Amino acid sequence: MSEILKVENIKKTFILSAKQQKIEKSNSKYKVAVNGLSFSAYEGEIFGLLGPNGAGKTTTLRILATLIKPDSGDAFIDGLSVSKQSDEVRKKIGFLTSELKLEDFFTPNYLFDFFSELHGVSVEDREKRKEYLFKRFGIDKFAEVKVANMSTGMKQKLSLVISIVHNPNIIIFDEPTNGLDVLTAKTVTDFLKELKEEGKSIIVSTHIFSLVEKICDRVGIIIDGKMAVCDKLNAVTNGRPLEDVFFDIYAAMKSEAGEIL
Amino acid sequence: MKNILTIIKKEFLRFFKDSRMVLTTLILPGLLIYLIYSFMGDGLTSLFEADDNYIYTVYVYDMPEELNENYFKQLKNFKFVEISENEIENIKTSIEDKQVDCLVVFPKDFMETINSYDSTVSGAVAPNVEIFYNSTKTESQSAYSTVVSLLDTFESTMSNKFDINAGGLQHDLASQKDVTGQMFSMLLPMLIMIFMFSGCMAVAPESIAGEKERGTIATLLVTPIKRSELAIGKILALSVIALLSGISSFLGTILSLPKLYGSSMEGMDISVYNVGDYLMLLGILLSSVLIMISLISIISAYAKSVKEASTLIMPLMIIVMIMGVSSMFASTIADNVFIYFIPLFNSSQAMSGIFSFNANILNVVITIFSNILYSVLLVVILAKMFNSEKIMFSK
Numbered sequence: 001m002s003e004i005l006k007v008e009n010i011k012k013t014f015i016l017s018a019k020q021q022k023i024e025k026s027n028s029k030y031k032v033a034v035n036g037l038s039f040s041a042y043e044g045e046i047f048g049l050l051g052p053n054g055a056g057k058t059t060t061l062r063i064l065a066t067l068i069k070p071d072s073g074d075a076f077i078d079g080l081s082v083s084k085q086s087d088e089v090r091k092k093i094g095f096l097t098s099e100l101k102l103e104d105f106f107t108p109n110y111l112f113d114f115f116s117e118l119h120g121v122s123v124e125d126r127e128k129r130k131e132y133l134f135k136r137f138g139i140d141k142f143a144e145v146k147v148a149n150m151s152t153g154m155k156q157k158l159s160l161v162i163s164i165v166h167n168p169n170i171i172i173f174d175e176p177t178n179g180l181d182v183l184t185a186k187t188v189t190d191f192l193k194e195l196k197e198e199g200k201s202i203i204v205s206t207h208i209f210s211l212v213e214k215i216c217d218r219v220g221i222i223i224d225g226k227m228a229v230c231d232k233l234n235a236v237t238n239g240r241p242l243e244d245v246f247f248d249i250y251a252a253m254k255s256e257a258g259e260i261l
Numbered sequence: 262m263k264n265i266l267t268i269i270k271k272e273f274l275r276f277f278k279d280s281r282m283v284l285t286t287l288i289l290p291g292l293l294i295y296l297i298y299s300f301m302g303d304g305l306t307s308l309f310e311a312d313d314n315y316i317y318t319v320y321v322y323d324m325p326e327e328l329n330e331n332y333f334k335q336l337k338n339f340k341f342v343e344i345s346e347n348e349i350e351n352i353k354t355s356i357e358d359k360q361v362d363c364l365v366v367f368p369k370d371f372m373e374t375i376n377s378y379d380s381t382v383s384g385a386v387a388p389n390v391e392i393f394y395n396s397t398k399t400e401s402q403s404a405y406s407t408v409v410s411l412l413d414t415f416e417s418t419m420s421n422k423f424d425i426n427a428g429g430l431q432h433d434l435a436s437q438k439d440v441t442g443q444m445f446s447m448l449l450p451m452l453i454m455i456f457m458f459s460g461c462m463a464v465a466p467e468s469i470a471g472e473k474e475r476g477t478i479a480t481l482l483v484t485p486i487k488r489s490e491l492a493i494g495k496i497l498a499l500s501v502i503a504l505l506s507g508i509s510s511f512l513g514t515i516l517s518l519p520k521l522y523g524s525s526m527e528g529m530d531i532s533v534y535n536v537g538d539y540l541m542l543l544g545i546l547l548s549s550v551l552i553m554i555s556l557i558s559i560i561s562a563y564a565k566s567v568k569e570a571s572t573l574i575m576p577l578m579i580i581v582m583i584m585g586v587s588s589m590f591a592s593t594i595a596d597n598v599f600i601y602f603i604p605l606f607n608s609s610q611a612m613s614g615i616f617s618f619n620a621n622i623l624n625v626v627i628t629i630f631s632n633i634l635y636s637v638l639l640v641v642i643l644a645k646m647f648n649s650e651k652i653m654f655s656k
Contacts, residue, residue, distance in 0.1 A: 065483050068650040091485040100483065101476035105275055117267045118484040162480070 004170060004201040005041040005064070010034055010073035012059050012225075033059040035225035036073070041203055041218065046196050048216035048233075049205040050246065056225035057205035058097065061174045064203070065095035077170055091119070096163040097174035104148035108139050108158050111147070112165060119166035126165070133161045137187065153184040160188060171195060173204045177211060189215060209243045221246060223253045264486045268494025272468060276502050286463045286506045290456075294513030302520035317404040320344050320352045323367040332411050339407070356395050363404040364393040375419065438533045438618070446617035447589045450609045452514055453507070454585035457546065460506030461553040462574055464499050469561035470570035473653065488647040492558075492640050500554045504546065538615050541625045545615075548632035549608040553581070555639035562646040565655060581605055588613035601627040604635050 012034040016024060024031065034056040041047035049057050062068045064075055066086035075082045080089050102111055112134075116126040134140040137157040147155060156179070164171060176192070177185040192215050195202055206212060212219055212233070219242075220230035228249045229236055237245050276282050317339045324333070324343065333341055344352060344364075355361040367390055368374060374388040390412060394405035426432045435443075472478040481491060534542075557574055564570035584605040601607040607628040614620040646652045 067479065067483060068654065087485060087487065090483060093483075095483045099476055100480040102480060103275070103472075103475070103477045105279060110274070114267065114271055115484060118264060118481070118486050120263075120485070163483075 001042040001044065003040050004043045005077055005203065007037055007039050007075040008073050010037050010063060010070040010075060012063065012070050032225055037227050039220045039227055039230045041201060043201050044199050045217040046192060046202040046204065046215050048212040048219045049222055050212050050219055051222035052207060055222045057222055058174050061097065061172050061205050064172055065093060066090055092168060092170055094164040094168040094171045096160055096176060098178060100159065102147045102159060102162065105146060107144050107146055109143045111162055115162050116165045121166050129167060137161055152179060153181055156180055156184060169200055171200055171202045175206055176204060177208065209246065213242050221249055223250055228253055264490040265494040268491060269498040272495060272498030287509050290506060291509035291513035294510055295517045298514065298517035299520040315400055316340055317362050317400060318342060319363045319365060319404055319408065320361060321365045322346065322349060323369060325372045327372060328415060332415055353393055356393050356401065359395055359398045362401045363408060365408055366391040441533050442617045446613045449616055450588035450612040451585035453511060453612060454581055454609055456510035457507035457550050458553055458578060458581045459510060460503035461557050463506055464502045465554055465557040466561045466567045466570035468495060468499055469558050470564045470567045474566045489644040491647055492643040496554050496558055496640055500550045503554055504550045541615050541620060542612065544629045545608050545611050548629045551636040552604055552632045555636045558643050559639060559646065562643060563652060584609045598624060602631050604632060607631060
């Protein structure tokens, strides 16, 4: 299986505003979000990036999606550098995160056409794909409803569909089931499996153990911006529940850092 | 290029399909300006002019018959009532209470006194006519002005040594076209600059800072669109919308000016300008709107919210107003070609030149091209800002 994603020793530090320092309860002006992270993901696999809140999952995925640049190190998607070939990388990936919002004023129909145009999808392909995806997620029932009038679940489904209008081979989803009701979460999980069956490579970040156990082939556990462990799921768990494995690793990492749990 | 058109289409759709935006940005500015200026014009007229059919009642004490016959009786809509000395205080009270328009008190033996008065004799005091009125009552103020003017005329006939511009000859040799040009060149550049800027302010912060605040611009930034295409698309679309908003305000002003300025605008007609003037003006307007939108877009991209953008734009608004007003005072440097390289100031000066029929084609061309060049530079800066995570994702 060929390597579709290679992350090489990326580091990212943010400067905190006074307000953020208060929220983070930190005296330091700097926050190391990702600290020398390296891992690989392979074609046709679902890679799960697992970690607690603030571990650096979203920052890592934002770097992969070219929204932000690493301070040092680099990542390569299908051989393209996210730092130096960001325009090319964006053509290859579909990215979904809760921070990406859709304009309230527009309808799913318009937004699908708009983003398809930006991705250079032909009208014929666009119409076929729209019909398939809208039906798959039940968006055809509210295709002419403005985003402003949609529920959170409807918005999340639409965001997911918009992120893959161009049928990308590499899909990066940040917490795809976060805040969703169980039915919508299942629709999303099932769809991720379908995408994998189609041969797509998927990278998901999550803090939900069951999601990783259900869909991921490979898992990377990230704690405090560092990769604690990264391997095939069964190699990491070795028959134990992922939750237990995670807490053992978490405790070991914290004890190594001299922190008391 | 295709992506630029896609962004332009989206911005237009966002604007023109939103009836609230169309109403507040395109219709209301022009309509409100027209209504407010017209109302102000009507209000000012009624403040300084009494009704045409109003009969002014002026009480007079000891008015010489000669003055009455030759001057006062000639006045239309005036009724003069002779009173005795003991009524004077009562009439003054009535004037204070706005019951009576005016009271004129002549000194005793007025005609004899003025005939014997010699201003060259040291210590001689001139006879004093007292006119009591109430300036807060329009009719009283008007009656006072008429009586003063009448007495001035009477006084000038007594010691008339020479006249200036007597007779019905036209002594002001300025043509109506020149008068129109002077008036428009002082007034319109300022109004156009301010209205264009207001139009830009109405749309750019919402489109850029608003998208940033709502997180929708990040969705655009993960697509393969180039940052420069996004910047150009936004600036072109917003420029058109801002221009339409500016035109709305401008039309409201132009249509209400005759009501606001009344008789001082009589005979003025914007048809004194030819097609060439209008084409030059259009070029200046378009290039100015581009530069204004670009500046506001950069400020909006820097701001974290629409509210912050609106606050940060205020100093620029003041600069634009000063540049607009400069057309009234900077005529002495208007021939200096270098001023046409100064953004915003060049637009104001070039427009002033066109309106006063003194447009220099070279200055207009420099203005348009330098504005376009500055706009291109600003678009490059905006594209770089769209690429900066510190600016686009700062919290």
